[in-house]
Amino acid sequence: MIVAESLAKNFGAKVAVADIGFTVPEGQIHGLLGPNGAGKTTTTRILACLLTPDSGRAWVAGFDVSQNPQKVRENIGILTEVPGLYERLGAYEYLDFFARVYGLPGQRRRARIEGLMKLLGVWEMRRQRLRTLSKGLKQKVAIARALIHEPRVLFFDEPTAALDPEAARTVRDHLVSLIEQERSTVLLCTHNLAEAERICSRLSVVQNGRTVAEGTPSELKAGIERAVTLTLASMRDEYVESVRAVPGVEDLATQNGCITYMTNRTAEVNPDVVRALVAAGADVVSVQEEAVALEDAYLHLMKRVNDADGAARHTA
Numbered sequence: 581m582i583v584a585e586s587l588a589k590n591f592g593a594k595v596a597v598a599d600i601g602f603t604v605p606e607g608q609i610h611g612l613l614g615p616n617g618a619g620k621t622t623t624t625r626i627l628a629c630l631l632t633p634d635s636g637r638a639w640v641a642g643f644d645v646s647q648n649p650q651k652v653r654e655n656i657g658i659l660t661e662v663p664g665l666y667e668r669l670g671a672y673e674y675l676d677f678f679a680r681v682y683g684l685p686g687q688r689r690r691a692r693i694e695g696l697m698k699l700l701g702v703w704e705m706r707r708q709r710l711r712t713l714s715k716g717l718k719q720k721v722a723i724a725r726a727l728i729h730e731p732r733v734l735f736f737d738e739p740t741a742a743l744d745p746e747a748a749r750t751v752r753d754h755l756v757s758l759i760e761q762e763r764s765t766v767l768l769c770t771h772n773l774a775e776a777e778r779i780c781s782r783l784s785v786v787q788n789g790r791t792v793a794e795g796t797p798s799e800l801k802a803g804i805e806r807a808v809t810l811t812l813a814s815m816r817d818e819y820v821e822s823v824r825a826v827p828g829v830e831d832l833a834t835q836n837g838c839i840t841y842m843t844n845r846t847a848e849v850n851p852d853v854v855r856a857l858v859a860a861g862a863d864v865v866s867v868q869e870e871a872v873a874l875e876d877a878y879l880h881l882m883k884r885v886n887d888a889d890g891a892a893r894h895t896a
């Protein structure tokens with residue numbers, strides 16, 4: 581489990597993190613999203629005990645990062661975008677080195693390395709030197725390294741950013757199945773919104789060192805305007821007018837026996853529309869909502885936050 585409460589960190593006059601907080605229950609993947617310089621890496625570094633917060637508190641795997649950093653370090657694994665690997669070592673040799681650093685005894689060490697390498701599909705390359713492996717394969721070895729000591733909490737900073745789409749997908753799939761299998765708790769910093777949407781249970785969006793939104797991917801997308809298309813058994817003017825009269829229905833249009841409207845409150849507006857149509861005597865065959873990507877919600881949120889910041893500066 582990870583708990584971060586009102587974390588703050590300055591570097592001289594630069595405010596890197598002003599107020600960031602979230603809770604990640606055990607076994608869940610939590611995404612940390614935000615533009616460059618928003619404070620994601622600084623937050624991760626505080627939680628991984630690589631930086632001390634100026635204020636706020638945090639607990640990782642049950643240990644307070646300020647009071648018990650050594651215990652936190654023993655229980656975490658870290659994976660960055662381009663991890664530094666000892667390129668001259670063979671893949672197995674490299675993992676063996678780290679497993680020894682963590683004090684894994686002989687038989688357990690061998691079983692753990694073999695298990696992870698097989699799960700990640702790099703067992704065949706165990707004797708190959710790291711410098712001869714592709715980026716995707718190197719990243720898989722780096723994942724195995726992050727997991728070698730069976731950490732309860734994992735910090736991933738852009739784990740697939742340097743990979744081509746195919747390699748990113750296999751690394752992501754392996755990552756997800758490993759996390760499920762090991763019941764690890766994960767904090768994932770990423771700019772890849774499609775990836776975040778696919779694998780994160782909840783997301784925090786940060787901007788200028790502050791949490792500006794938090795929720796499940798669906799919750800973050802809830803307020804975004806989208807098209808809704810109704811198919812009716814037959815079309816009449818009074819049906820169209822009954823839909824047009826529902827508060828929250830915008831830009832209504834009809835085409836090929838369908839009514840389409842825009843709304844940013846689907847949860848309330850769609851049931852009202854169906855009720856209005858039934859009251860008018862229409863038979864509703866289907867209601868289809870346009871799919872909204874997390875990217876739309878993210879860009880919408882960023883625009884709102886930037887507009888609000890701009891207005892606040894103007895007033896000041």
Ligand code: ATP
Nearest residue numbers: 591594595596614615616617618619620621622623
């Ligand atoms: P990115 O998506 O680009 O990785 P980020 O959200 O991870 O960005 P951070 O790396 O946490 O952002 O940086 C937050 C702010 O703090 C930035 O303005 C950055 O320049 C600044 N910063 C980070 N580390 C330091 C440091 N060691 N010294 C001075 N300023 C720093």
